Amino acid sequence: MIPVLLLMLLQLSLSVHKTEKATCFLKNSPSLSRDGELIIGSFFPMHSVQVRNSNELNLNIFFLVSYSQSLRWLHKNYQQVLALLFAVEEINRDPNLLPNISSLGFHVYNAYHSGERTLESSLRWLSGLGQLIPNYSCYGQDKSVAIIGGATSALSIQMGTLLELYKFPQISYGPFDSTLSDKAQFSSLYQMAHKDSSLHRGMIRLMVHFEWTWVGLVTTDDMRGEEFLWNLRKDMIKYDICLAYTEKLPVSERRHTESQDQFMPRIMQSPVRVIIVHGDTDSLMILRYSQPVFLFLWKVWITTSHWDIPMRPQWNDGYSFHGALSFSQMTKEIPGFKSFLRIVNPSTYPEDPLLKEFWCSAFKGLKKLKNEEPNECSPNGSLETLPLQFFDMAMSDMSYTIYNAVHAVARALHEMLLVTSEKEPIRHGETLEAQPWQLHNFLKSIHFNNSAGDHVFLDDKGNSEAHYNIFEYLFFLNDTENMVKVGQFIPNAPYGQDLTIRNEAMVWGWFEPKVPQAVCSDSCGPGFRKTPREGEPVCCFDCPLCPEGEISKQINMKHCVKCPEDEYPNKERNHCLPKAITFLDIKEPLGMSLASVALFFSVLTVLILGVFVKFRDTSVVKANNRALSYTLLISLTLCFLCSLLFIGRPTAATCLLRQTIFGVVFTLAVSSILAKTILVVLAFKVTKPGSRIKVWLQPRVSNCIVVLCSGIQVILCGIWLGISPPFPDTDIHSEPNQIIVECNEGSVFGFYSVLGYIGLLALASFIVAYLARSLPDTFNEARFITFSMLVFCSVWVSFLPTYQSTKGKAMVVVEIFSILASSAGLLGCIFIPKCYVILLRPHNARVRSICLEKLKGLANE
Template identity: 35%
Template sequence: MTPTQKWPEQGWALLQLLLVASFSQAEEPVCMHKGDSENAPLSEDGDIMLGGILSFHSSWKDRQETYKHKPLPLECASLNFRDFQFAQAMIFAIEEINNSTELLPGISLGYKMYDTCGSVSRSVRVALALANDNEVVSAESETPCTRPAQVQAIMGDTSSSPCMAIATVIGPFHIPMISHFATCACLSDKTKYPSFLRTIPSDYYQSRALAQLVKHFGWTWVGAIRTNDDYGNNGMATFTEAAQQLGICLEYSVSFFRTDPPNKIRKTIDIVKASTSKVIVAFLSHMDMDVLIHVLSYYNLTGYQWVGSEGWIIDSQTAERDQHHILDGAIGLAIQKAHVSGMREFILDVKPLNKSGNKLFTEFWESLFSCKFNQSNSSAENQRECTGHEDLSELQHGFTDMSLMPIFNNVYKGVYAVAHALHNILGCNETCNYKMQLDPFTILQHTRNVHFKTKEGDEVYFNENGDPPANYEIVNWQPTERGIVDFVTVGRYDASLPADKQLSLQDKPLIWGQNLKKVPVSVCSEKCSPGTRKVLQKGKPVCCYDCIRCAEGEISNTTDSITCVRCHPEFWSNERRDACVKKESEFLSYEEIMGALLTAASLFGTCMTAVVALIFFRHRKTPIVRANNSELSFLLLFSLTLCFLCSLTFIGRPSEWSCMLRHTAFGITFVLCISCVLGKTMVVVMAFRASLPGSNVMKWFGPTQQRLSVLVFTLIQVLICILWLTISPPFPFKNFQVIKNKIILECALGSTLGFWAVLGYIGVLATFCFILAFLARKLPDNFNEAKFITFSMLIFCAVWITFIPAYVSSPGKFSVAVEIFAILASSFGLLICIFIPKCYIILRRPEKNTKKHVMAKGLTK
């Protein structure tokens, strides 16, 4: 988790790699030591040696090189107590194995641990020292270049960037390298880093787990701060990808490094201050977080909910430095808690490190107890003198903090993984095969394939990428009354489970930023309620949107719907647009006013026709009734009755039978009616011609011919209707188009040609009848029926001519009402114009109901 150093450091590493490559290609039969030797600050001899690469110091002293002489070795500074803990954990595992009779019996493990001072180039240098041996030989001595590696495996480094450089260099040597804290997902690439293994999960899983955690709490608008190194940049890139897949947007993503110049840090602070997101995902190392806390405190940036990576989320030193409680309520992922019996006591027992009286222990002890030994070169005169017997148990110091026990356990498991691989290679049972030549590649292969359980029950194995299974704890920072942060485990993340079960939260109370008791809200736009849909705001991320109400006939019944769903044609959206409701069916019914009025008009016309027929029947022997064939008059009255009654078939819910009946009944009854009128008109015309001298035309148009003509005209319409019903009859139809929120129940015509053929035939007969009546309107009879027929046909044609555009343009049930009105209007026109004048004479002017008056010429009054 330690950040990468500047590019010049990596340049040195590359230079050294090129030198190694050039030496490996040389054809010299001997190898000679070049450059300064490296001394291992901590070492112990053994039958098989393990290497350790740790940062006992976190930085080094800057020097201005003149390039006039060879640069001096790197002078380290800033003692790093963490890596002392890691070193103790490694030594603890080695001694435990050496004391075991079951693992590597009779074989002792030794170690050499080097200090990198946080420098990438120095990390490469000490890795080469471990791989190539570090003995100083004289120029005259000849040393074979094919010597075995000094160590059989390397433990470390603590951070990702040095591990990438080291793994690149020692990869061709196939020396296993096992890191306990380098999490960059890039290190899983076995084509680049074939000998790299680790006992901590890859950030590939952590980044996705963080994205799922953010999504779980409904935070879709977050900011992101990352360490500007391989750990932070790669981890944040994976998080960003996973967040986008889950619908999370990053308002900003900025890099931060503890050595950044003030103007760059100020720009980062300005970005955070200007943001609207209230959640910050921090993919930072603990050292960068320490610096960031100081900066945030200076600018008084509080009120944010922090989501942390395992690099700092359980770091007690970070919590101690958070004096302004900026990180209170933080939540994030941590390596699973672990306990290794005896390790805590061993780590705190540091006196054995002073076996050789090395300078590192002296510096460590003086820094730990703020004192100085007599032999120390410390210039501080006010410091007390170290005795070497100070009691560590009473000391409150970062070194005594055991919160990083999960990482110590990772070191412990790494050492045991190598030990189990060696145990398998050497064929150890009660004894081991001491004579077997150890090959780094064989050790690497066996280490990859180990599968065992530690004494605490932890299962240890590596996948094909050299990574362990990804299991995390979800930790919440909960401040106590004493002002100390309590790292409370509130959930788990297990990458081996199905996607919907990987993240699980326990039923524990959570503390949020600013000691809130409820989950803070961090969204760019509020959720769109049901009945609306999201519309993206131009030029902004997908999390920023407006909520637009669904259109008529469409609904959304979920929150944050991106689309509105159109209702089924038989349904319509309600007022809130969140549910589809059944459309109201509309048809011309008897219950509504219009249907009732038309029904009343139809029945009135039927009754009126019946009354006229009764009057005619009672006065059937009078001249005015007998004139123009009383038989046709009664047939006409009968057909008019049917016309009035057929209008009733248009009222009510359409059915299959009513649809077929209404149009055919209408067509046949009206043809019967017009045929009777046409017959009466022809009688008038023929009667006039028959009165001319020498005319015998009436014998060709007697009663029989009249009946036959009516029958023939009607049968033609019947034939048309039969063809219509046979080919494509009318049928009930649900019309969804006329009125959007209603279903119009109507009768579809089936064959449009059939419908217009029926109407056309009626129109032809009516037109022909009108022409004949019009020509006979001025015949010199006193009671010329042709005048009334002309007027009735004029009304009839006018009604049906106006019916066509009115019918076509009327919506829904109104088109049915128009058709009924046309039927009733034309029927009333025929009834009133033809029969009412006669009824008036019969009832009110009986003196005119005589043969003499009827036969009188038109000029006679």
């Protein structure tokens, strides 16, 4: 678009060059001018253009078109004009700066944010005429030396394309743009603003501080917006912050009805609470005009000072941005500037029509805001009385940069004057003839300290990273507003010291006493872990409970950690508790009960042994082989007592003794029953006189059976103890909240060999007794033995699966119960009937004696 317009302009230049010389004294087109020997041109966005149809802009740009009915004041930008005026007056009063020049002047033009109008204004400045004459300068316009303009990158590029043809220095006071640093394309353009390449880092640090991870972004659809979006996303990944959406708005031309894109409803309907706004007031004017009036959006906006929050087209539409946070470049206060603003009024500068126009518009708007009749312009009023949406007494970033730009041009002219005077002294009455292209060599190397003490560079390499103050915009119900400093961000400071926030000064929304939440998913608290949702951003996740045995002490932990082996998780799984050391203690009810049962049965067995000893000469005792009965009763007593070894904290001695003593005494008991069963069967099988079987009925045979069977078990136990004996051990895995102190059996094969051998003897006794079930009813010893072995085998067959399925203390209880139950079964089935006969049925005892005598007689024959 711009190159085509330039070509058309150059074609017209030949036809109008000669005929337009007489028009040099027509009224000039600047909105404001101050005469001087050297002139600085300036382009500031003071008005917005209101149109109903974009076709209305299809006008011939070579003719002056009146927009007086469509212009609307952007009141806050008038501070830029005052900053220019203040700097020029300060320079003109300084005797050490430009001493051989009577005054420095300026021209102020309105910067329209459109290619057509910006090009039109630039051509007017170059020609100095009311009517556009390309490639021609009116008489006296050769005193113009530089342009201060470019509130936005787009304006700087549009102006620079034309000004580059004439090598006019253009000093851009808008936000820093890396695109404009390309000297091959923009050799005559200089940027005054500090680099803001750390702005995205400051915003991310702010989000990290308030734990905001789910945010939206509104930016301009241009290269500067794309660069910010790229940097923002790249650093967001480091902190697990996500962009819920990105609204790329077309670069506005400050028109009220230019966009039909319904982006504001999308922002309002989105649940995202925090929205980043990146852009400047001109480029994002459409966002202001699209803002609903008298509506609480319940959003937190994070902006830059380049997008001026209080500057809005409506009077009372600040509610939506209440609580917004703005990053403003940190600057020092220019001495005397506020005092200058306090005295400015139309009577101070009566020759300034632009000030009078601004004054009337601002104070009429103030009265309209107060519902007063706007019948006068308040000529004696003060800028301090204007609300923030009309004027700000604090110097803005752009005004500060404009002030520095004017001083940079003046100092460059001063350096050029010194160099020129050294070559050819300036005579009295002569003035410095400064050509714009000559100023470049001095602007490139200029650097100085301004009146506030800040170091100013025009070289892009010399520009440092901007430091930021963080302001909060507050809009009160009485329609007053304020910008309150709540923090700052220093990019080059160490992490943790770079961001400072005064939390006590923060105000959140209208009815929110605390920091609003801006997350896709609520944080996973201690005891939970963060698992990402498939196909969704990392900020959207689920929070399942930590697995068994694991905890998480912090929020949003991606992985739970296991507790140490001697600790276990609490119910909430956010803390590890020490495990309780547990074993079958004699002091606890279960241990005390089992010990009491064992002692009871051992005492009962001793009493039965005493009965058998006292009635040893009775036929019942004799018929049951007294030696085997005594041996069996003693072994049963030891069986009951050996269960006590399983109660209490295991030690090296008890671990070695409990299983070996249990195996030996049980083998002794079962061996005695086996011998008794064999003798009973053999006694009733001997029916022929002189049978050789009578040899096996001798007492020493039964003794040999007992000794042999017990000896084998002793050998097995000895091998077990020699290879891998039992030892005290701790089990930390079977129970989640307990450390079980137990006896490790050492060799599992040895343990089950001992049990298996006992089981083998018991099975042999059961089989032999079962085969002898047909003995005479009056002598039912085989039946008692059969039943006792059935109980014994049932207990131990049930013991094996139960023992395998239990852990810790329950395992010990199962074994003790099996010992007591099987021993009690033997005692009850074999000896209780005999004691009943001996003590309560002596007649039955005599019958048994007669049967025994007959049995002996048959054996003797």
